[in-house]
Each structure stands twice: as structure tokens, then as C-alpha cells.
Amino acid sequence: MKKASLxxxxxxxxxxxxxxxxxxxxxPKSGAIEALDAEAFAPKPIDTSLAPTIIAFxxxxxxxxxxxxxxxxxxxxxxxxxWLGDIIYADTxxxxxxxxxxxxxKTTADYKKMRAKTQIIGVYDDHDYGINDGCxxxxxxxxxxxxxxxxxxxxxxSVLRKREGAYSSYTxxxxxxxxKVIVMDTRYFRDTLQKDPTKQRRYVPNMEGQMLGEQQWKxxxxxxxxxxxxxxxxxxxxxxxADDHGYEKWGNFPNERKRLLxxxxxxxxxxxxxxxxxxxxxxxxxxxxxxxxxPLYDFTSSGMTHIRSGLVESNRFRVGDMIVKKNFGVLKIxxxxxxxxxxxxxxxxxxxxxQEIVVRY
Numbered sequence: 323m324k325k326a327s328l329x330x331x332x333x334x335x336x337x338x339x340x341x342x343x344x345x346x347x348x349x350p351k352s353g354a355i356e357a358l359d360a361e362a363f364a365p366k367p368i369d370t371s372l373a374p375t376i377i378a379f380x381x382x383x384x385x386x387x388x389x390x391x392x393x394x395x396x397x398x399x400x401x402x403x404x405w406l407g408d409i410i411y412a413d414t415x416x417x418x419x420x421x422x423x424x425x426x427x428k429t430t431a432d433y434k435k436m437r438a439k440t441q442i443i444g445v446y447d448d449h450d451y452g453i454n455d456g457c458x459x460x461x462x463x464x465x466x467x468x469x470x471x472x473x474x475x476x477x478x479x480s481v482l483r484k485r486e487g488a489y490s491s492y493t494x495x496x497x498x499x500x501x502k503v504i505v506m507d508t509r510y511f512r513d514t515l516q517k518d519p520t521k522q523r524r525y526v527p528n529m530e531g532q533m534l535g536e537q538q539w540k541x542x543x544x545x546x547x548x549x550x551x552x553x554x555x556x557x558x559x560x561x562x563x564a565d566d567h568g569y570e571k572w573g574n575f576p577n578e579r580k581r582l583l584x585x586x587x588x589x590x591x592x593x594x595x596x597x598x599x600x601x602x603x604x605x606x607x608x609x610x611x612x613x614x615x616x617p618l619y620d621f622t623s624s625g626m627t628h629i630r631s632g633l634v635e636s637n638r639f640r641v642g643d644m645i646v647k648k649n650f651g652v653l654k655i656x657x658x659x660x661x662x663x664x665x666x667x668x669x670x671x672x673x674x675x676x677q678e679i680v681v682r683y
Contacts, residue, residue, distance in 0.1 A: 377401070524569050629646050
């Protein structure tokens with residue numbers, strides 16, 4: 323049997339979803355990927371030649387609920403959309419079902435419209451990773467990553483396919499107005515959360531656990547220290563700065579949170595902003611790190627199809643309001659020479675502007 327045939331058989335056995343949706347195959351001369359089912363997988367590398375002026379992002383999008391937010395996202399004409407997890411709420415260990423959920427979103431009319439004109443990057447969170455609050459011990463994490471890569475149309479020859487974990491980075495534009503987007507994977511290598519025995523909160527700090535794993539830490543340090551961008555956007559599926567609540571967050575691993583903040587201070591990337599999701603509400607957190615020449619913001623947008631029940635939650639770092647409405651986030655970026663001015667906008671149905679915080683670096 324030829325090598326190509328052996329590869330095909332092995333792939334079908336590993337991921338049976340493509341028995342219904344034929345797998346992409348390489349053409350022998352060019353090595354390019356031919357997508358036999360373009361709705362499921364239409365490989366295309368991200369075009370980084372131009373820096374976006376409008377970036378939209380969001381998380382927590384249940385496919386069993388109306389997909390009514392996309393038309394309002396499109397109204398902002400974003401050049402880039404960033405997924406921060408809980409893309410489909412598949413909550414399944416069946417890779418065929420997971421891929422089918424992703425395809426259902428890709429074939430939703432308004433999402434298709436956005437996909438046709440907007441570049442899309444991002445990462446999973448637990449409900450599309452495969453298990454609630456899942457982490458590095460999840461036995462099907464490689465399959466979950468592959469389904470995400472297919473959903474994001476990552477080419478088969480991309481380095482993202484070859485390494486462990488779904489972390490990635492992109493530097494957009496040229497010259498003084500470059501923008502770098504760094505997407506961390508807070509699932510693939512993370513240790514187990516520590517439940518609160520008193521049940522007063524869901525989790526208590528795990529002083530020994532890790533979030534990123536050493537391989538990803540080394541990569542992140544290199545990405546931050548080598549960045550030539552004058553605006554750096556660091557993406558995390560869970561909140562980094564907010565630390566008062568008892569749910570998933572970087573603060574569940576205090577030493578890892580301290581390590582991340584110390585790394586940012588040490589590498590001093592120019593004008594770094596954090597984006598996060600997961601919380602079923604929107605808010606902006608802000609802190610001043612000693613040694614960092616600008617304030618650090620964490621803009622959380624979560625709940626495209628559903629929101630939390632409680633209207634009040636403590637966050638000593640919050641600036642502005644806590645918005646408990648279905649929402650998505652928008653960054654509108656302008657420049658004063660090499661200094662970015664970033665409008666942090668929380669928006670919702672009818673493209674209503676709930677809150678705007680302007681950050682001038």
C-alpha cells in the first residue's frame with residue numbers, strides 16, 4: 323500500500339468525522355491542500371500584511387441558542403475576529419460530534435458572512451476542549467486541538483499543527499504601527515483545579531499547579547521579548563487580572579499569575595493589552611505593575627448567547643461597569659505616530675454600545 327493511502331486510512335481511523343466530510347488531501351505537485359468540503363475546512367494562512375484598525379472578539383457561544391449576534395459584529399466591519407473559547411459548547415468526548423458542532427457554526431448564515439470578509443484566529447476553552455473545566459490530563463486533547471485547527475482553517479503544513487497545544491502568534495502590519503496578537507492555550511498543559519472543601523467558592527488557590535507548561539512558557543517569553551510591535555495584544559481564555567471571584571482564572575494558580583505578570587514586566591513589550599473571556603459578562607480590569615511604563619488592562623467579553631445570573635461581583639481592579647448583558651468586544655485602534663490609541667468597546671444586540679474606555683498609550 324502506498325504511503326499516501328496508509329496516511330489516509332490512519333487519519334480516518336483517528337478522526338472518523340471525515341468519513342462523512344471527506345478529509346483534505348495534498349496535491350502531489352504543489353503540496354497545497356485541496357479542501358473537499360470547503361464548509362468544514364478551507365485552509366488559508368492568515369494575511370499579516372496589514373495591521374487591523376478594528377478587532378472584534380468574544381466567547382461563550384452556545385450552538386443550541388439563536389446565533390443572532392453575528393449581524394451586529396459584522397456591522398463594525400472588523401478585519402480580525404479573535405475567539406477566546408467556548409466557541410460552540412459541544413461538551414463532548416466524541417470528536418465526530420465536536421467537528422459537527424464546529425461545522426454547524428461555520429455554515430450559519432451570518433457567521434459565513436463574517437468569515438468571508440474577516441480573518442479569524444483564537445483558541446478553545448473547556449466547553450469546546452471537551453470537558454467542563456478540563457485541563458492537561460484530558461486524554462482526548464490532541465483530537466480537540468485538531469478539530470479547532472480545522473475550524474480555524476489552519477493549513478496542514480502550519481507549525482501550529484505540529485506542536486503540542488493550540489497557542490499561536492501573529493504580527494500584523496509594518497513599520498511603527500505593527501500589532502502583535504499572542505494567543506495562549508490555558509487548557510492543554512494546565513494542572514487540576516483545587517476545589518474549595520467549604521463550598522464557599524468553586525475553587526481555592528493551587529500553589530503548586532501550572533497553567534502553561536514549560537514549553538509554552540519558553541515560547542511566550544520569546545514572543546514577548548522579540549516583539550517589534552508597538553501594540554501587543556495577549557489573549558487568554560480566562561481572566562488574568564481579576565482575582566476576587568472563585569471561578570476559573572489565572573489567580574487559581576497564584577505562582578503562575580505572578581510569573582506571567584513578572585514576565586510582562588521583565589520583557590517590557592510595548593503597550594500590551596490583555597483580552598479574556600469565560601465569565602458570561604463584560605468588564606475591564608486595570609492594574610499598575612511596578613517597572614511597567616504603562617497601565618495593564620484586561621478586557622473581558624463573554625456571553626454572546628447567554629449571560630450569568632448574578633448582577634454583582636467584587637473585582638478590586640475593575641474600571642467602569644460590570645455588564646451583564648449578551649455582548650462582544652471591539653477594539654478600535656488609531657495611531658498618533660507610533661503611539662496607539664485603543665478604544666475598548668463592549669457592544670451587544672443592535673450593536674448597542676454598553677461601555678467605552680479609551681486607552682492612550
